Amino acid sequence: SQTIHQWPATLVQPVGSPLSLECTVEGTSNPNLYWYRQAAGRGLQLLFYSVGIGQISSEVPQNLSASRPQDRQFILSSKKLLLSDSGFYLCAWSQPPIAGVLNEQFFGPGTRLTVL
């Protein structure tokens, strides 16, 4: 069976510090991978998605970056955090769509980031 791991679960960081959040998937190969950010109780904002190793699409101009060094590893980074980077970060995976029909996205447990 497939599982998705995301860590850390919570993180408190000072403004200007670096960030690295990691997401790994087990039990599947060549998944689509996604990073989302969610403000308190609100919808998900797509930050990055990847359809393969080294292939990253950025959706929102920001001080964040993403990398996919291995097929089932997705990393979200920042060199200098801003207060506005606070939020709930979710990693997700899915199989690629077939004939345009979306497959289910499976989400990790999330990381709650607070920037002070």
Place this chain on the structure above:
Amino acid sequence: TQLLEQSPQFLSIQEGENLTVYCNSSSVFSSLQWYRQEPGEGPVLLVTVVTGGEVKKLKRLTFQFGDARKDSSLHITAAQPGDTGLYLCAGAPGGYQKVTFGIGTKLQVIP
């Protein structure tokens, strides 16, 4: 502006009442999905609708995809406290790989 507009954004009802929430767009989608999210957790898929005019039922939940495949609705019959949560619609027009979510409807069912 949101690609997927959800309404209402907040809904508080009594147990046993019926409700409908909406997901609208000016874009055409090959498919739309509905997810439910509880606080502190990731969303979980409820349904995927594919064909224009399609109706899918999941116990007390009824999902409909608009004929033009630009909108969808979720109807809950006899709501229960366990239905409380954030309901999100999601779709990927055009490029297929880029999935975007609506802002969500936060539902509270009061016992």
